[in-house]
Amino acid sequence: MKRITELDGSIRFFSYSAVGGYEERRGPLGEKFDYCDDSDKFGQKTWELSEAEMGRISLNIALSKAKLSHEEIDILVAGDLQNQCVSSSLGLSGFGIPYIGVYGACSTCTESLMVLSSFMNSNKEIKYGAAITTSHNSAAERQFRTPIEYGGQRTPSAQWTATAAGSFILGREGNVAIKEYMPGKIIDGATSDGSNMGAAMSFSAADSILSYFAETSYPISHFDYIITGDLGKTGSNLLCDILKKEKPGIEKFHIDCGMLLYDFEKKDVHSGASGCGTSASVLSTHFLPLLESGELKRVLFLSTGALMSPSSLLQGENIYGIAPLIFLENINL
Amino acid sequence: MDISLKKELIKKYSPKSPVLKDVIFAFFVGGFICSLGEIIFYFFNSLLSVSEDTSSIAVTLILIFIAAVLTGFGIFDNIAKYAGAGTLVPVTGFSNAVVSEAMDSSSEGLILGVGAKIFNIAGPVILFGLCSGILYGIIYYISLFI
Amino acid sequence: MNDIISSVLLAFIGGGIICIPAQLLIDLTRLTPAKILVLYVCLGVLLYGTGIYDYIFELFGRGASVPLIGFGANIGKGVKEAVENEGFLGILSGGLTAASAGISLSLLLGLLFSVIFKTRQKRM
Numbered sequence: 270m271k272r273i274t275e276l277d278g279s280i281r282f283f284s285y286s287a288v289g290g291y292e293e294r295r296g297p298l299g300e301k302f303d304y305c306d307d308s309d310k311f312g313q314k315t316w317e318l319s320e321a322e323m324g325r326i327s328l329n330i331a332l333s334k335a336k337l338s339h340e341e342i343d344i345l346v347a348g349d350l351q352n353q354c355v356s357s358s359l360g361l362s363g364f365g366i367p368y369i370g371v372y373g374a375c376s377t378c379t380e381s382l383m384v385l386s387s388f389m390n391s392n393k394e395i396k397y398g399a400a401i402t403t404s405h406n407s408a409a410e411r412q413f414r415t416p417i418e419y420g421g422q423r424t425p426s427a428q429w430t431a432t433a434a435g436s437f438i439l440g441r442e443g444n445v446a447i448k449e450y451m452p453g454k455i456i457d458g459a460t461s462d463g464s465n466m467g468a469a470m471s472f473s474a475a476d477s478i479l480s481y482f483a484e485t486s487y488p489i490s491h492f493d494y495i496i497t498g499d500l501g502k503t504g505s506n507l508l509c510d511i512l513k514k515e516k517p518g519i520e521k522f523h524i525d526c527g528m529l530l531y532d533f534e535k536k537d538v539h540s541g542a543s544g545c546g547t548s549a550s551v552l553s554t555h556f557l558p559l560l561e562s563g564e565l566k567r568v569l570f571l572s573t574g575a576l577m578s579p580s581s582l583l584q585g586e587n588i589y590g591i592a593p594l595i596f597l598e599n600i601n602l
Numbered sequence: 603m604d605i606s607l608k609k610e611l612i613k614k615y616s617p618k619s620p621v622l623k624d625v626i627f628a629f630f631v632g633g634f635i636c637s638l639g640e641i642i643f644y645f646f647n648s649l650l651s652v653s654e655d656t657s658s659i660a661v662t663l664i665l666i667f668i669a670a671v672l673t674g675f676g677i678f679d680n681i682a683k684y685a686g687a688g689t690l691v692p693v694t695g696f697s698n699a700v701v702s703e704a705m706d707s708s709s710e711g712l713i714l715g716v717g718a719k720i721f722n723i724a725g726p727v728i729l730f731g732l733c734s735g736i737l738y739g740i741i742y743y744i745s746l747f748i
Numbered sequence: 749m750n751d752i753i754s755s756v757l758l759a760f761i762g763g764g765i766i767c768i769p770a771q772l773l774i775d776l777t778r779l780t781p782a783k784i785l786v787l788y789v790c791l792g793v794l795l796y797g798t799g800i801y802d803y804i805f806e807l808f809g810r811g812a813s814v815p816l817i818g819f820g821a822n823i824g825k826g827v828k829e830a831v832e833n834e835g836f837l838g839i840l841s842g843g844l845t846a847a848s849a850g851i852s853l854s855l856l857l858g859l860l861f862s863v864i865f866k867t868r869q870k871r872m
Contacts, residue, residue, distance in 0.1 A: 633811070
């Protein structure tokens with residue numbers, strides 16, 4: 270069976286936005302964020318609502334950049350890191366737009382774009398749809414690790430959950446099109462260490478990359494970049510090692526969003542950024558503008574997700590990885 | 603790719619903790635907290651002539667209080683980031699676990715939020731401490747008759 | 749004056765040494781902090797029961813009693829004294845009695861501070 274679905278190039282990025290917190294503003298991409306809140310609270314009482322509000326703000330910014338009213342959006346596809354995706358439901362409830370909640374852990378950004386383009390591909394009546402992804406450091410720490418004020422040490426392989434949101438409005442016009450998408454497989458990450466997720470996810474990224482190139486027979490150099498979501502330093506090294514035999518030279522094309530969001534020189538980043546907001550905000554602040562301007566022509570974009578829950582980790586189950594993939598191209602070049 | 607190969611790769615690429623640096627930090631911070639305890643003990647026991655037992659309790663309570671306040675102001679976690687076991691193992695670690703859990707869950711209400719989750723980390727410590735105490739008590743009780 | 753300086757120094761050394769195995773466990777085995785706390789408390793009861801704790805305490809003073817080993821030893825001591833004074837019932841009452849002041853103050857402060865203070869976003 271074919272894993273890749275080809276699209277006709279009519280589904281384009283119409284508008285996009287990124288919202289972040291204190292650390293994101295101070296990262297290398299800080300100035301390109303549309304809005305950052307130094308308190309990380311976005312005016313809310315709880316961290317969970319802060320994440321929800323972040324998603325709402327980012328969609329509003331994307332709408333105003335596109336000069337669209339929310340009534341013109343036919344469908345929302347959104348996801349986040351909280352239990353039952355409650356941040357998306359709470360944050361987007363006010364828009365009154367038909368909504369599909371998706372969960373792919375940190376792969377949510379690609380997953381939501383894939384689901385949305387599938388909808389828009391099968392129903393040409395849909396003029397505009399939006400995909401929203403959020404993650405919040407404090408909300409995630411509370412849920413997955415220890416209380417925020419708890420004094421613990423992070424291991425060097427640990428990653429920093431980004432407080433970031435990205436919204437993408439897909440329409441029928443624009444320069445950058447989604448040309449293909451390919452869902453990921455659930456791949457055993459061979460570790461139950463919750464602070465080594467980059468390593469656990471690298472196997473799924475390798476699987477998706479190998480399957481993609483096996484099915485399309487493109488050379489790697491067909492693309493300017495192969496972008497992974499949040500493998501971090503540890504996971505990126507692992508990925509390049511896994512692929513070095515079958516795809517020699519991969520390290521020249523591979524780039525990881527988790528290594529772009531924070532300043533490794535100045536901050537105690539450990540292995541890099543993680544959380545689904547990482548790939549969403551880096552796509553929105555970095556790669557889409559580069560594609561738009563023509564500096565990049567074609568990229569493969571795979572957000573990587575670590576599939577697990579706090580109880581599955583306590584029960585000693587392995588972390589499973591998933592890496593859905595989309596092919597983005599500036600088609601007016 | 604088979605699991606054992608994956609595990610090998612993970613082991614190869616996962617960075618190791620800076621053990622020597624961590625141990626030195628833990629030694630000095632842990633040592634500092636204990637010597638602070640000794641000074642408090644000296645103050646009560648020698649200067650105020652309080653009994654040894656009461657002075658010991660005073661040391662524990664004052665250290666618990668200091669750790670709790672540092673947790674409340676959001677300072678404790680920034681110290682613990684470097685100190686590791688140095689702040690964890692002294693009674694300060696217990697206090698931080700209780701207060702941080704309580705603060706963290708206040709948004710979920712006083713009863714099922716703070717009331718239940720305050721024991722998340724402290725609960726096991728109290729449970730297993732008391733139960734091993736009971737086990738010791740039984741052995742000691744029997745030994746009195748032998 | 750020399751007495752106090754040497755006892756403070758001994759507390760420093762003893763407390764520091766007791767923290768080292770815990771740090772090694774964190775770094776080398778990825779054991780979670782909660783498990784290490786439990787381990788230390790149980791170890792304290794064991795050390796007290798076997799009589800080893802008395803030697804450590806004699807030497808290091810607060811360097812032995814401030815770490816959670818001291819918390820465990822305190823429980824052991826409470827149980828022992830309660831068994832001697834009250835007999836069988838002491839097995840159950842001794843431990844909690846001995847640990848009551850520390851536990852009560854932590855819980856009280858936890859409740860109080862959960863109302864007064866708000867959590868702050870961690871920084872890198």
